[in-house]
Amino acid sequence: xxxxxxxxxxxxxxxxxxxxxxxxxxxxxxxxxxxxxxxxxxxxxxxxxxxxxxxxxxxxxxxxxxxxxxxxxxxxxxxxxxxxxxxxxxxxxxxxxxxxxxxxxxxxxxxxxxxxxxxxxxxxxxxxxxxxxxxxxxxxxxxxxxxxxxxxxxxxxxxxxxxxxxxxxxxxxxxxxxxxxxxxxxxxxxxxxxxxxxxxxxxxxxxxxxxxxxxxxxxxxxxxxxxxxxxxxxxxxxxxxxxxxxxxxxxxxxxxxxxxxxxxxxxxxxxxxxxxxxxxxxxxxxxxxxxxxxxxxxxxxxxxxxxxxxxxxxxxxxxxxxxxxxxxxxxxxxxxxx
Numbered sequence: 001x002x003x004x005x006x007x008x009x010x011x012x013x014x015x016x017x018x019x020x021x022x023x024x025x026x027x028x029x030x031x032x033x034x035x036x037x038x039x040x041x042x043x044x045x046x047x048x049x050x051x052x053x054x055x056x057x058x059x060x061x062x063x064x065x066x067x068x069x070x071x072x073x074x075x076x077x078x079x080x081x082x083x084x085x086x087x088x089x090x091x092x093x094x095x096x097x098x099x100x101x102x103x104x105x106x107x108x109x110x111x112x113x114x115x116x117x118x119x120x121x122x123x124x125x126x127x128x129x130x131x132x133x134x135x136x137x138x139x140x141x142x143x144x145x146x147x148x149x150x151x152x153x154x155x156x157x158x159x160x161x162x163x164x165x166x167x168x169x170x171x172x173x174x175x176x177x178x179x180x181x182x183x184x185x186x187x188x189x190x191x192x193x194x195x196x197x198x199x200x201x202x203x204x205x206x207x208x209x210x211x212x213x214x215x216x217x218x219x220x221x222x223x224x225x226x227x228x229x230x231x232x233x234x235x236x237x238x239x240x241x242x243x244x245x246x247x248x249x250x251x252x253x254x255x256x257x258x259x260x261x262x263x264x265x266x267x268x269x270x271x272x273x274x275x276x277x278x279x280x281x282x283x284x285x286x287x288x289x290x291x292x293x294x295x296x297x298x299x300x301x302x303x304x305x306x307x308x309x310x311x312x313x314x315x316x317x318x319x320x321x322x323x324x325x326x327x328x329x330x331x332x333x334x335x336x337x338x
Contacts, residue, residue, distance in 0.1 A: 001031040004075045004094050008038045008057055008082040010181070011241065012284070015148060015263040016128045017081055018048055023136055023144035025050035034073065036066070036090060043241040047150045059086065070094050079135045080115070088114040100138050125307045128283050147288055148267040152246050160246030167233050173206040174199075174326075175248055176232070177256040178224060179217035184278045185257045186220055187314045193227030194319045195255070199326060200230055208251070210244055210261070213237030253326060257314070258284055265289055271329040273322055277314035281305055292325035301325060 003024055007017045014037055024033055035051045037044075039058040045051070055066050071093045078096035080087045083104065091099050092114040099114060102121035117138050123131050129146045136144060164173070178192050196207045209224065209232045211217045221236050239247070245264045248254055254265045254272040258279045265272040266286035274286060277296045282305040285293050295302045296312025300321065 001028050001077070002034075002073065002075045003028070003031050004034045004036070004070065004073070004078040004091075004096060006036045006078065006080045006082055006087045006090055007041075008036065008084060008087050009041075010038075011041045011044060011260040012263055013081070013128070014038075014041045014044055015150075015260065015267065017132050018148050018150065018267075019129055019144060019146050020079070020081075020132050020136060021048060021050045022147070022149050023133065023141050024139070026144075027139070027141050034070075034075070036070070036087075044150075046153050046156075047242055047245065049149060049151050057086065057090070066090075067093055077139060081132055081135065085110060091115060098138055100135050102135070123283070126283075127285070127287065129287075131283075148263065150245065150264070150267045152242055152249070156242040156246050159243050160250065163235070163239070163243070163247065164250065167206075167208075169206050169208065169233065171250075172204075172252045173208050173233075174253045174255065175251045175261075176207055176209045176224075177211060177254065177259060177261040178209070179211035179214075179220055179236070180257050180259045181212075181214075182278075183216060185259070185314065187257060187275055187317060189220055189223035190227050191317075191319045191322075192224045195322050195326075196232065197227075197229045198319065198323055205252075206233065208233045208247065209236055210239070210247070211236035253329060255322065255326065262286055266291070273325040273329065275314060275317050275322070276302070277317070278311045280307075280309040280311075282307060282309060290329055292329055294321050294325060 007014050032052045034053040036055040036057055039056055042056045045054045057063055075094045075096040077098045078091050078094040080091045080101040083101055088110050098117055100117040101115050103118035104121045119134050133144050209221055211221055248264050248270050249268040251270055254270050256262050257275045262274050266289045269289045271290040273292050275294050281293050292301045294317050296316030297310055
């Protein structure tokens with residue numbers, strides 16, 4: 001059995017596709033599993049178990065080699081989780097006997113040509129992991145585990161341990177990841193600083209701030225650092241994705257917005273406080289780790305997740321809510337999100 005999986009979206013989407021890979025490996029242990037990811041998600045590949053061959057699609061002329069490899073691999077099944085023109089082209093190129101995607105946009109000519117199996121899309125009403133797992137139905141796989149399984153390389157673990165030792169972080173450090181690719185997901189910089197200041201006033205804690213190297217994220221982090229009373233350990237733009245994952249795995253707590261680190265914490269069981277505003281937690285929330293989800297529409301943690309969750313601005317989440325959520329998780333390690 002030769003299976004091709006295509007996920008050309010962002011890192012978070014790729015992480016939430018990992019349960020599909022695990023399910024295919026479990027049900028078809030002898031299968032050869034190939035995975036195509038976007039160039040921006042390639043860093044995650046060494047941590048994804050069960051993949052025999054990985055391809056990186058850059059969207060450039062250099063993809064010709066990728067096209068040749070896919071076109072000559074003789075796949076039996078191809079599952080496309082991306083539903084883009086590029087992924088539709090790769091699906092058609094695979095020549096797989098069964099070419100599967102969601103039924104949204106199935107009337108478009110390129111979709112009719114590229115696919116021969118369409119699965120009803122429930123993207124608006126279910127968690128993204130469940131949305132991805134639904135594509136396994138034509139393979140006869142149902143009720144697969146939604147657990148995210150990642151395995152960090154030993155070299156990455158050593159690198160994280162060296163950083164922890166060099167920065168004298170110990171075992172009780174807290175990671176703040178305030179950034180995202182979307183500015184509307186940002187919480188107010190002054191409130192991030194207030195969280196660190198007020199929490200450190202109550203108990204000793206080292207705070208590590210992580211993030212990307214974009215000008216937008218770096219400016220946001222600079223504003224946070226300008227208001228903290230005790231220096232933060234700033235690793236933003238200085239570590240790769242898997243080293244970030246290893247740090248999150250060993251952290252006492254993660255505080256973040258709706259972003260990829262939230263999914264990494266869920267994979268490793270790290271307690272986390274997640275701030276949502278414009279995006280709906282129903283689709284993206286952590287489900288398998290101790291977590292408190294805060295949303296601008298409520299005064300306390302969100303426990304009732306609905307398809308029609310009204311968007312809210314991030315500024316509606318208060319400093320007190322975040323601090324209360326932190327203390328709640330640190331005193332009660334049991335999972336908070338179902």
